[in-house]
Amino acid sequence: ISGTIRRGATPLEDADHILELLNSAKDEAELTMCTDVDRNDKARVCKAGSVQVIGRRMIEIYSRLIHTVDHVIGELRDDCDGFDALLSHMWACTLTGSPKPAAMQRIEDLENSARGWYGGCIGMVLFNGNLNTGITIRTVHLEDGVASVRAGATLLYDSEPDEEERETRTKAEALIHAILARETPPTSANGAIPPTGRGKKVLFVDNRDSFVHTLGDYVRQTGAEIVTVRAGFPERIFDEIDPDLVFISPGPGTPRDFGLSELVQRCVERRLPLFGVCLGLQGMVEAFGGELEVLNEPMHGKDSRITCVPEGLFAGFPEEFVAGRYHSLFARPDALPDCLRVLARTEDGVIMAVEHRDYPAAAVQFHPESILTLKDDLGLKLISQMMARLAK
Known part of the structure; x- marks a missing residue:
């Protein structure tokens, strides 16, 4: 999942934003890099020739934003299990950058605080050996009554700093709203325009x-x-x-x-x-x-x-x-x-x-x-x- 744009106020604006996202060379390059690294991660533990891209720049729509998504599959080698798959993938390129070792060293050198839970995973191991995990982004961490929300953006040579900052705020917006919002009464469409035709x-x-x-x-x-x-x-x-x-x-x-x-x-x-x-x-x-x-x-x-x-x-x-x-x-x-x-x-x-x-x-x-x-x-x-x- 990489490449982000804010949702529009209407479905028509959503459509315009989707076109803008799909036409963005920067967002395409960002997703391409992440997908190539992901294919590399899978090739480490998958059978030869089994790693395939089966979906390219698909659109996923969320409450506040729109993402482009690539879908990559692979078949584990007989000598590997779900833990091998998890370890070969961690940490996700969408959260680190590429090449991974160098990018993670830069993160270590430059970021002011440890990421902690952010960018890790939550999941389950079944008794049959299956492993199912989800990455911990768009997540609220609650501790001692304090809610923490973290968000980030992938930086490329073509990135515009102000745009990347706005993207992080967009990514965090739904969770911050969920924390701070007060319940409001439902609104009705009736009375949306003056009754200029009443009695006519x-x-x-x-x-x-x-x-x-x-x-x-x-x-x-x-x-x-x-x-x-x-x-x-x-x-x-x-x-x-x-x-x-x-x-x-x-x-x-x-x-x-x-x-x-x-x-x-x-x-x-x-x-x-x-x-x-x-x-x-x-x-x-x-x-x-x-x-x-x-x-x-x-x-x-x-x-x-x-x-x-x-x-x-x-x-x-x-x-x-x-x-x-x-x-x-x-x-x-x-x-x-x-x-x-x-x-x-x-x-x-x-x-x-x-x-x-x-x-x-x-x-x-x-x-x-x-x-x-x-x-x-x-x-x-x-x-x-x-x-x-x-x-x-």
Whole structure:
């Protein structure tokens, strides 16, 4: 086990940290050295040709950190037993460095106190001769009411001193927290966002998309009631539901496939506020006189850095954030009608959000419900602020 990075605050940050760890030449060299020494240790007591690496730079995730791990096996020679295996391996290269004798002499010369229990092992010997041990790191030593926690890091030529110090603190953090933490009452996700949709009814127009239910869940979290209908519904639905907002979903194909221009015009005639996502934005742009074009490269399941105007729909947002995209069509900036104002764009200028200047209508091209838009709950925050801003 060698190569360490701190865990992220979310699963997506974990994924980013894993990529950073796997791309670290320093951490790869560190694990490689430890594995080569471990193979050498095993070769001392194992049958010829039996020492094999069966797992390389595997990821293991713990409560505070992420490690890379190599898995090495070997078959003991007939004249060796479990104690030989233990003695050939002690002390572990991950705790000493390499070459072992020279590294351990440096430890003896430089460290200010004996390691004691740290880096040893705890285990058991069974009556059949099997030996099973675990190294004593990430361990709390209790004596006379005093808890001791030790942690270390492997130093290489490429090491950055401050980074190595932070790594030791990360390694010790879970144990220190366990010692010092006080019991706290459980928290609830309810009330995580303001109830901006409470008492409001949303007519959710489903354009045969696969993200409708997640978007609907976001709207329901604002306290709003949702009624979902398929595109092409009869006019009487407006009267039966009497919505406070019409939400136009994403979908495949083009806005014309679902009659979105006609839908937008029907809503405008009834003075119904409008919000759209992806295809919903495209339909709104066409309905108000704009034009669409096809991207040079489709953006499906990909993220982009977006720059926004941090006010109105994006109040409280950072000026730049990352969001997920699923689209091949986009609104042409040079053909956008004057009645629509651009609120957000990608780095290469693709329109990501618009708002009508005189009518309660807005739309986003990116997907607020995507896992790629989860950071800081910005997607949910957008829906909450949309309900407060648009729903009548």
